[in-house]
Amino acid sequence: MDWRTKLLNPAPLARRDYASLATPVYRGSTVVFENQAAVNDDWQQAEKGYSYGLYGTPTSLELSARLAQLEDARHSFIVPGGQSAIALVYMAYCKTGSHALVPYSAYGPNKEMAEGLLRGFGVEVEAYDPLIGSDISSLIRENTTLIWCESPGSVTMEVQDIPAIVKAAHTKGVSVALDNTYAAGVLFDAFAFDVDVSIQALTKYVGGHSDILLGSVSVRDEVAYSAMGPIYRQLGLAVSPDDCSLALRGLQTLAIRLDHLEKSTLQIANWLANNEHVEKVLHPALPDCPGHELWKRDFTGSASVFSFMFKDNWSAKQAEAFVDALEHFKIGLSWGGVTSLAVVYPDLVRPGKDFKGRLVRLNIGLETPDDLIKDLASAIQKATAG
Numbered sequence: 001m002d003w004r005t006k007l008l009n010p011a012p013l014a015r016r017d018y019a020s021l022a023t024p025v026y027r028g029s030t031v032v033f034e035n036q037a038a039v040n041d042d043w044q045q046a047e048k049g050y051s052y053g054l055y056g057t058p059t060s061l062e063l064s065a066r067l068a069q070l071e072d073a074r075h076s077f078i079v080p081g082g083q084s085a086i087a088l089v090y091m092a093y094c095k096t097g098s099h100a101l102v103p104y105s106a107y108g109p110n111k112e113m114a115e116g117l118l119r120g121f122g123v124e125v126e127a128y129d130p131l132i133g134s135d136i137s138s139l140i141r142e143n144t145t146l147i148w149c150e151s152p153g154s155v156t157m158e159v160q161d162i163p164a165i166v167k168a169a170h171t172k173g174v175s176v177a178l179d180n181t182y183a184a185g186v187l188f189d190a191f192a193f194d195v196d197v198s199i200q201a202l203t204k205y206v207g208g209h210s211d212i213l214l215g216s217v218s219v220r221d222e223v224a225y226s227a228m229g230p231i232y233r234q235l236g237l238a239v240s241p242d243d244c245s246l247a248l249r250g251l252q253t254l255a256i257r258l259d260h261l262e263k264s265t266l267q268i269a270n271w272l273a274n275n276e277h278v279e280k281v282l283h284p285a286l287p288d289c290p291g292h293e294l295w296k297r298d299f300t301g302s303a304s305v306f307s308f309m310f311k312d313n314w315s316a317k318q319a320e321a322f323v324d325a326l327e328h329f330k331i332g333l334s335w336g337g338v339t340s341l342a343v344v345y346p347d348l349v350r351p352g353k354d355f356k357g358r359l360v361r362l363n364i365g366l367e368t369p370d371d372l373i374k375d376l377a378s379a380i381q382k383a384t385a386g
C-alpha cells in the first residue's frame with residue numbers, strides 16, 4: 001500500500017473496545033455500512049440504526065436519551081440552541097393559515113420570530129396575558145394549532161396556570177408547547193401536566209458553565225414524535241458532539257448546582273425584598289411575584305434567575321449606575337451559569353406596564369452569597385450617593 005493510501009485507510013488499527021466511563025465524543029458525519037443492503041437514510045436512528053451524523057451520533061443520542069429519561073419524554077431532539085428549539089416547534093405545528101398563541105412574557109426572540117418569519121409565512125401568532133389561565137379558551141380559534149407557555153416568563157417572571165391552559169387547549173384539540181428552561185426540565189414536571197412538547201435552552205442549567213449553546217425539544221408521545229421528526233430532519237439542525245459532551249458533563253452536577261443556587265438565590269432575593277430602595281422582587285417563591293401561588297402548587301423548587309424593581313424615586317440612569325458599580329456581578333444577558341450576572345431591561349414591552357428602566361434582572365452564580373449581598377449593597381450606595 002502506498003503511504004498516501006495508508007493515510008486514508010479507515011480500517012481501525014487500535015482496539016475499539018475501550019469501555020470509557022465518560023461518553024466518548026464522536027466527531028463524525030458519515031456512517032459506514034456493512035453492505036449496500038444495510039444502507040439506511042432514516043432520522044429515527046434510535047430505532048433503525050445509525051444512518052448519518054446530522055440525526056445524531058452516539059454522543060448526541062446519549063444526551064437525548066438521558067434527557068428523555070429525566071423528563072419522562074417519548075424522545076428529546078437535540079438542537080443547536082434554545083431559539084432553534086422554539087423554531088422547530090413552530091415549524092412542526094404551524095403552516096400557512098395557522099393561528100398560534102404566545103404569552104407576552106415569552107423570551108424576546110420567540111416573539112420576534114412570531115412577528116417576523118412566521119408572519120411572512122402566513123402564520124398568525126397572537127400574544128396573550130400569561131396570567132389568563134382557563135380563559136385562554138376564548139382566544140382559541142378554528143385554526144389555532146399551537147399554544148406556547150413559558151413559566152415563569154422571561155424577565156417579568158409570571159408563573160402560568162399550565163394545567164388550566166392544557167385542559168382548555170386539549171378540549172379543543174390544540175397542542176401545548178412549554179419553554180421549561182427555568183425549571184431545567186426537572187423543577188416542573190411538564191409531561192405529568194400533559195404538556196405536548198417541552199423545550200429547554202440547554203445553554204442555561206444543563207450546560208451550566210456559559211460555554212455551550214444547545215437546546216432540546218422533548219415530546220410526550222408518539223404523535224408529537226412523528227410530527228417533529230421529519231421537520232427536525234428537514235431543518236438540518238446539526239449539533240456539535242463536543243457541546244453534547246459538555247452538556248452530558250453538566251447533567252452530572254445539575255442536582256447539586258440547582259440545590260445550591262436555589263438557596264443562595266433565595267437568600268439574596270429576600271435581602272433585596274427587605275431593602276429600602278427596592279419596590280418589589282419578582283422571584284416565583286416570593287409573594288410579590290405574579291402567579292406565586294401557582295409556583296407553590298406546581299413546582300418542586302426555584303432556580304437562580306429573578307428580577308427586582310427599584311422604587312419610583314430611582315431614575316433609569318441610577319439603575320444603570322447601580323449595574324455599572326457591581327463588581328462580582330458581571331453585566332450579561334444569559335443565565336444558568338456559575339457566575340452572577342446583572343442587566344437592566346430599559347425597553348421591556350409589557351401591555352399596560354411601564355417599568356421606566358428600573359427593572360433589573362439577576363442571575364445568581366456559585367459565589368458566596370454574603371459577598372454578592374455586599375456587592376449589591378455597595379452598588380446601591382454608589383448609585384444613590386450625590
Ligand SMILES: Cc1ncc(COP(=O)(O)O)c(C=O)c1O
Binds near residue numbers: 081107200201214215
Ligand atoms: C427562556 C429562554 N428560552 C430560550 C432561550 C434561547 O436559548 P439559546 O440562547 O440557547 O438560543 C433563552 C435564552 O436566553 C431563554 O432565556
